[in-house]
Amino acid sequence: MDEGPRIFAVPVHTLPGRQLGTVRTGRTPQGQRVGIAFTRPDLLASAMGAEQPWVKLCESALRSMLRPLGIDRIQVDPLLVAPAVSIPSTVPVPYRGAPALVGAKRC
Known part of the structure; x- marks a missing residue:
């Protein structure tokens, strides 16, 4: 029996006043950029x-959106998605990183 496409709940950034959004990406603790996806909306x-x-996206659609960004890995069902922890320095630097992922499993 053939399985249908794998469907994910994928977090997006939205722009105020627009219906356009972009998929959210993150970084592993080692710094690798990854796509973020969840098997169920309650886990997200x-x-x-x-x-x-x-939004709901099949795996192939998500991969095609991530490919131009140079991202080939999807973290599925991370337990926590949070801003990266930075070490304080003497000169404040604005946050420019992607969210960090904790406890995620790889597709």
């Missing part, structure tokens, strides 16, 4: 909060 809400916008 647990990791990112109930207010996080998301």
Whole structure:
């Protein structure tokens, strides 16, 4: 029996006043950029909060959106998606990193 396409709940960034959004990406603790996806919307809400916008995407569509960014890895069901922890320095630097992922499993 053939399985259908793998469908994910994928967090997105939205722009105020626009219906256009972009998929969210993150970084592993080692610094590798990854796509973020969840097998169920409740797992997304647990990791990112109930207010996080998301869309349903099949795996192939998500991969095609990540490919131009040079991202070939998808973290599935991370337990926590949070801003990267930075070490304080004497000169404040604005945050420019992607969210960090904790406890994620790889597709």
